[in-house]
Amino acid sequence: MDTYNKPVEMGDEIEVTIESTGAKGDGIAKVNNFVVIVPGAKEGDKVKVKITRVLKKMAFAEIVTGESSSSTSSESNEDGEESYDQAEEQSDDEEN
Template identity: 50%
Template sequence: MFGNNDESTAPVAVGETYEVTIQDIAREGDGIARIEGFVIFVPGAEVGDTVNIKITKVLRKFAFSEIEE
């Protein structure tokens, strides 16, 4: 039932969109937002930005997204 589905514990899903506020910047320069404490990397965002994002990849402890235009 649970298998290897990494998305099972994530509060976000690939293809879904969310409005988030960027809280931190990662070492690589990506913005970091959190949904229910779950880390989401947002390339091209700055701390304090509120952006609409689309989830592109979900892993066990974090997800990647892109800013929706």
């Protein structure tokens, strides 16, 4: 049973403010306390993003428009998603 609220769906375009930067340099925003990872965005950026992937506890998005100070890289996005997938699997194991 999925007990997590997912306020975003794949393909959604939403405006977010990047609240912090993750360990790999990706921007981190929250939508109703649901984490959205935005590669290429920096803390303080206000950007319109498109949701590209939704997991149990987080989603990934790419910048559509906004005040980002850097460009996105699909290579870093794929690497970042893999490491986040592993972190989520470990978190799920610890909960069980």
